Amino acid sequence: MYTPGRKSKELYERAKKVFPAGVSYTIRYFEPHPFYVKKAKGCRVHDVDGNVYIDYWMGHGALILGHNHPLMVKAIKEAAEIGTHIGLVNEYEVMYAEQVVKMIPSAEMIKFTNSGTEANMYAVRLARTYTKRSKIGKFEGGWHGGYDALHVGVSYPFNKPESGGLTEGATKDTILLPFNDLEEVEKKFREHEFACVVIEPVLGAGGCIPADKEFLKGLRELCDDTGTLLIFDEVITGFRLSPGGGQKFYGVYPDITVLGKILGGGGLPVGAFCARKEIMELLDHTKYPDASTRAFHGGTYSANPLVCYVGTKILRELEKGYIYNHINKLGEKIIKELDEIFQKYNFQAFSSGVGSMVGIHFTKEKPTDARKANTTKNVELVKKYHAHLLNNGIVVIKPTLPHLFISNAHTENEIEEFLRVTEEFVKKHSQ
Ligand SMILES: Cc1ncc(COP(=O)(O)O)c(C=O)c1O
Structure with missing residues (x-):
C-alpha cells in the first residue's frame, strides 16, 4: 500500500x-x-509533505517540454500583458491557426475549442454534416473524452454503459470496432454506413498500444471506398510522435484531425479540429446561411489570446524537431529494457508503446488491443506495482493500466531509476 x-x-x-x-x-x-502537489519543475513534482516524485504523468501527457519550461513561463507573462481573454477576433488566433496548419499535414483550416472532448464532439458533428449520415465507428478502449456519443466501449469488457445519463438516443449510432483487426472492421463496414470512424493512431488511455501501419492504411482505404470520413484523434499523438503528429509518423492521413494537450503549449487548456478546406467550409455561415445545412461551432474562450500566443511559441519550438530524437530514444530504451527485465525474471508482463508513449501490461501475452490488455491482466499485482512506484518516488498514470509519457525534461538518469525500481519489484514478485 x-x-x-x-x-x-x-x-x-x-x-x-x-x-x-x-x-x-x-x-x-x-x-x-x-x-x-505544491510545485513542479522539469520532470519532477514536489508534494506538500516535501516528497519529490519523478513524474511520468506529465500533465496527462500535455507537458512535452516538462513542467514550467522557461519558454512557456516567458510566453505566459508576455501574453498576460496582451490580455488573457478578449472575446473579439485577434491577430494571435491567426498566427496560431497558421502555425498548426503548417505543422499538421492533412490540415488546411482549423477551429479551436477549449478541450479535446469538445473538439471530438465538433469533429463528429462536422463529419455528420458532410456525409449526411448518422453512424460513427469508434474502437474498443479508445478514449476521446466525455462527449456522449464517443463515451462508449472505453472500459473492458466494453459492453456496459460508461456512465449514468447516457441515453439510448445519444449512443445508439455509435458502433464499436476492434482495434488492429482489419477483417472484423471490414465486416462492420458491410453492416453499417458510417459518417466517420474515430481512431487514436496509438491507443493512449487504452494502454499506449500502437496501431499497425497496415491496419491504419487498410482503414484509410475502407473509408475512401465507402465515403466515410476518417478522424484521427491526435489529442495525445499530435506533436508527440512527430512535429506533424501520428499522421506524419505513420504516413497515413485522416480527413479530420482532433488536437488537444500539447497543442496548448503544455499547460494551457485547448483543443482543435482541423481538416481540408472542402470539409471545414461546412462551418462557414457566410457560405451556408441556413443553419441546418452547416455545422455549428463556438465557445466563449475559444482562441483566446493567452493560449494562441503561448501555443504558437511552443509549437514553433517543437517544429525545430530536436526534442523528438531525445524523447524517442528514451522511450525506445525504456520499452526494450522493461521487456528484458520481465524476461530475465520470467515475469509475466510486457511493455508496449512507440516514441515517448510507454505502456506496461501484466498480461499473459503482449497486447495488440485494449481487449487483450485486459483479459489476462493480473489486476492485484499491477496495483501493487503502482503503489511500489509511488513509495519509491515515481508517479505514472493509472494504477490498473500504468502508462508513461516522457518529456524533454527527462534524461537517462530518470529512465534508469524507473528501470531500477521496476526490477526491484519484478525480482520480489517473480516465482
Ligand atoms: C486521445 C484523447 N482524446 C480526447 C481526450 C479528451 O481531452 P480533454 O481531457 O482535453 O477533454 C483525451 C484526454 O485524455 C485523450 O487522451
Missing part, C-alpha cells in the same frame, strides 16, 4: 467535503488517496 504524507491526508479530508471522491477528475484518484 502506498503511504502519502500527513499534509496530503489533511488536504484529502478537506477535498472529500467539496469534491465527490475528493478529486477534480476521477483518473487523479489512487489508493488510499493522492498526494497533493
Whole structure:
C-alpha cells in the first residue's frame, strides 16, 4: 500500500467535503488517496509533505517540454500583458491557426475549442454534416473524452454503459470496432454506413498500444471506398510522435484531425479540429446561411489570446524537431529494457508503446488491443506495482493500466531509476 504524507491526508479530508471522491477528475484518484502537489519543475513534482516524485504523468501527457519550461513561463507573462481573454477576433488566433496548419499535414483550416472532448464532439458533428449520415465507428478502449456519443466501449469488457445519463438516443449510432483487426472492421463496414470512424493512431488511455501501419492504411482505404470520413484523434499523438503528429509518423492521413494537450503549449487548456478546406467550409455561415445545412461551432474562450500566443511559441519550438530524437530514444530504451527485465525474471508482463508513449501490461501475452490488455491482466499485482512506484518516488498514470509519457525534461538518469525500481519489484514478485 502506498503511504502519502500527513499534509496530503489533511488536504484529502478537506477535498472529500467539496469534491465527490475528493478529486477534480476521477483518473487523479489512487489508493488510499493522492498526494497533493505544491510545485513542479522539469520532470519532477514536489508534494506538500516535501516528497519529490519523478513524474511520468506529465500533465496527462500535455507537458512535452516538462513542467514550467522557461519558454512557456516567458510566453505566459508576455501574453498576460496582451490580455488573457478578449472575446473579439485577434491577430494571435491567426498566427496560431497558421502555425498548426503548417505543422499538421492533412490540415488546411482549423477551429479551436477549449478541450479535446469538445473538439471530438465538433469533429463528429462536422463529419455528420458532410456525409449526411448518422453512424460513427469508434474502437474498443479508445478514449476521446466525455462527449456522449464517443463515451462508449472505453472500459473492458466494453459492453456496459460508461456512465449514468447516457441515453439510448445519444449512443445508439455509435458502433464499436476492434482495434488492429482489419477483417472484423471490414465486416462492420458491410453492416453499417458510417459518417466517420474515430481512431487514436496509438491507443493512449487504452494502454499506449500502437496501431499497425497496415491496419491504419487498410482503414484509410475502407473509408475512401465507402465515403466515410476518417478522424484521427491526435489529442495525445499530435506533436508527440512527430512535429506533424501520428499522421506524419505513420504516413497515413485522416480527413479530420482532433488536437488537444500539447497543442496548448503544455499547460494551457485547448483543443482543435482541423481538416481540408472542402470539409471545414461546412462551418462557414457566410457560405451556408441556413443553419441546418452547416455545422455549428463556438465557445466563449475559444482562441483566446493567452493560449494562441503561448501555443504558437511552443509549437514553433517543437517544429525545430530536436526534442523528438531525445524523447524517442528514451522511450525506445525504456520499452526494450522493461521487456528484458520481465524476461530475465520470467515475469509475466510486457511493455508496449512507440516514441515517448510507454505502456506496461501484466498480461499473459503482449497486447495488440485494449481487449487483450485486459483479459489476462493480473489486476492485484499491477496495483501493487503502482503503489511500489509511488513509495519509491515515481508517479505514472493509472494504477490498473500504468502508462508513461516522457518529456524533454527527462534524461537517462530518470529512465534508469524507473528501470531500477521496476526490477526491484519484478525480482520480489517473480516465482
Ligand atoms: C486521445 C484523447 N482524446 C480526447 C481526450 C479528451 O481531452 P480533454 O481531457 O482535453 O477533454 C483525451 C484526454 O485524455 C485523450 O487522451
